[in-house]
Amino acid sequence: MYALARLLFITALSMARSNTSEPSSEENKRIVGGSDVPENEHIPYQVSMQYKTDEGLRHFCGGSIITPNRILTAAHCCDGLNTTRMSVLAGVRNLDDRHGVRSKVLSCTIHPDYKILVTSDIAVLSIDPPLKYSKFRIAPISVEGKEFVGDNVPVTLTGWGRRLPISIPLLDILNYPNSLQRMSYHTISNKQCRESGMEKVTDTEICARGIFRGSCSGDSGGPLVTRTSKGVHQVGIVSYGLSICGLSITPDVYTRVSTFSDWIQSEITK
Numbered sequence: 359m360y361a362l363a364r365l366l367f368i369t370a371l372s373m374a375r376s377n378t379s380e381p382s383s384e385e386n387k388r389i390v391g392g393s394d395v396p397e398n399e400h401i402p403y404q405v406s407m408q409y410k411t412d413e414g415l416r417h418f419c420g421g422s423i424i425t426p427n428r429i430l431t432a433a434h435c436c437d438g439l440n441t442t443r444m445s446v447l448a449g450v451r452n453l454d455d456r457h458g459v460r461s462k463v464l465s466c467t468i469h470p471d472y473k474i475l476v477t478s479d480i481a482v483l484s485i486d487p488p489l490k491y492s493k494f495r496i497a498p499i500s501v502e503g504k505e506f507v508g509d510n511v512p513v514t515l516t517g518w519g520r521r522l523p524i525s526i527p528l529l530d531i532l533n534y535p536n537s538l539q540r541m542s543y544h545t546i547s548n549k550q551c552r553e554s555g556m557e558k559v560t561d562t563e564i565c566a567r568g569i570f571r572g573s574c575s576g577d578s579g580g581p582l583v584t585r586t587s588k589g590v591h592q593v594g595i596v597s598y599g600l601s602i603c604g605l606s607i608t609p610d611v612y613t614r615v616s617t618f619s620d621w622i623q624s625e626i627t628k
């Protein structure tokens with residue numbers, strides 16, 4: 359079991375390290391085991407990061423709105439990519455929704471300590487024009503506070519996710535949904551996470567696990583949230599997992615947002 363986990367981990371590692379000038383769909387993570395966000399509901403803080411290719415605009419990562427002109431995402435969603443080809447689509451449940459609002463990405467600041475698959479997989483995008491908040495479709499998510507999130511906390515992930523753990527040619531139209539997916543599971547302690555095969559997990563990360571569910575290719579950078587007495591709060595950013603997703607072999611690893619609250623504040627105010 360550990361040998362298998364390590365093998366898959368290395369597969370994920372080499373895919374994440376592939377240094378292409380365009381985002382590879384395999385290197386980004388998407389949700390398995392979720393369901394459509396209902397028609398009448400919006401996840402107002404969720405955005406789609408899109409990349410301009412010869413074939414048009416392509417969703418490649420998720421992100422979350424933290425102020426009208428700042429988006430929180432993962433460092434590996436920017437690393438090595440051309441920022442001038444990036445835009446952010448806000449206010450949509452379906453990726454083909456014409457009521458979406460698109461902003462250019464002016465810059466992407468990657469955390470200075472970022473090391474791929476090791477630590478600080480966090481970045482802040484500066485966008486233009488700034489977003490106009492609306493009651494249901496576009497609103498920020500709370501990211502303040504340094505409170506440590508322990509194990510067994512119910513958390514929810516959203517993203518335009520690949521729904522099956524593997525890529526199936528011909529069926530990928532069904533596999534990559536147009537509508538936003540949502541999935542809930544629980545955090546585990548970092549000790550449990552290391553013991554479950556993710557040996558390199560550090561205090562700058564938080565893990566979550568559920569049966570036959572998890573993040574998978576395509577939702578990197580997206581928000582993992584929990585509900586508190588003060589409302590919805592972001593605790594994680596999709597960072598990495600195994601290439602065979604959602605099979606409960608190992609937990610999913612997220613960047614622990616509370617560790618970076620000072621850095622996020624400095625990026626918001628600069």
Ligand SMILES: *[C@@H]1O[C@H](CO)[C@@H](O)[C@H](O)[C@H]1NC(C)=O
Pocket residue numbers: 377438439
């Ligand atoms: C990876 O991409 C970066 C930025 O485009 C480039 O500077 C670097 O040389 C590339 N590394 C490899 C190993 O190709």
Ligand SMILES: *[C@@H]1O[C@H](CO)[C@@H](O)[C@H](O)[C@H]1NC(C)=O
Pocket residue numbers: 440441442443
């Ligand atoms: C980035 O993309 C823009 C627009 O497509 C292009 O003009 C520019 O040369 C690219 N820059 C690099 C470093 O590839």
